[in-house]
Amino acid sequence: MKAKLGAAVWGAGWVSGEHIKAYKNNPHCEVVAIGSRKAESARAKADEAGIECAIYTDYDELLADKRVDIVSICTPNDRHAIETIKAAEAGKHILIEKPVALNLEDLARMRDVVRRAGVKTVVSFVLRWNPLFECIKGLQKTIALGQIFYAEVDYWHPLGRWYKGFDWVTTKKAGGSMLLAAGCHAVDAIRYFMESEIVEVSAYTTNAGECEYPGTIVAALKFENGRIGKVSATWDVRSPYTFSIELLGENGTLRDNRLYSKALLPGQTKFLEIPTILPDSGDVTHHPFQPEIDHLVDCILTNTESHVNLEDAVKTHEVCIAADMSAEEGHPVRLPLIS
Secondary structure (H helix, E strand, C coil): CCCCEEEEEECCCCCHHHHHHHHHHCCCEEEEEEECCCHHHHHHHHHHHCCCCEEECCHHHHHHCCCCCEEEECCCHHHHHHHHHHHHHCCCEEEECCCCCCCHHHHHHHHHHHHHHCCCEEECCHHHHCHHHHHHHHHCCCCCCCCEEEEEEEEECCCCCCCCCHHHHCCCCCCCCHHHHHHHHHHHHHHHHHCCCEEEEEEEEECCCCCCCCCEEEEEEEECCCCEEEEEEECCCCCCCEEEEEEEECCCEEECCEEECCCCCCCCCCCEECCCCCCCCCCHHHCCHHHHHHHHHHHHHHCCCCCCCHHHHHHHHHHHHHHHHHHHHCCCEECCCCC
């Protein structure tokens, strides 16, 4: 294998700068290309990061660059599927921003192409590397919580025209839906913590904002192991960004970073606050992209599959689509939707 893996970032929006920075800081990588439909946007990202690299305005030309081993896809949501398929067919490893696709057909096709190509993928459910998430997974290896029998995860993100992507993320064509556009973080989190797959969804929506699709959704979830949960997501909220986590276990309870567990602490009389970093900001500079990209690079170098590869992420997206179907059709939807 060559001395360093060549990374290319396709898309020059807000999140791409964090990908570029993380690749630059990884000792096994170098950024060899940045691409965007506008050359000046890509060049501005290179200048911002202080790097010299190739600038592309044509995605096919970027994929043809033999120095490129990894592609980060940071474009609007409705372009992720075809760009992932092209990258896999070109033999590139891929970091895909969420959502990876907006419909079941694209999900299935992406999954099948990536399987055939044998490339490594990570889907950017970046909160899996948030310190609170890491604390929770650590607690789950102890007696503190026991098996989780009920969970709630809420993604409440106020959105306004101050956001540069407002005009596309609020459309059905490019944004998809509230869960697909952003609330998928909550769905991924509840799957991650429950350690069981979702088999049935019942959902309801309403709209109190400017989205083409309902900007608020709540979904009740039934898991394969018989446990239950709830996720909610909204752009419409008038409050600071909130990502709340409630886990009720047979041995204890977690409310964000507050733990109550007499199984672990027999003399405990009130919730104990765990000093950590909460997922309490929608600002991408607050998100742990460095460990995410370090993880992708490690998967490539060690030929191992990620816990959040495309195969896993398809299941999160299926739940989002099932919830949208349930809300629109007025009945529970069973999973899986893709064979």
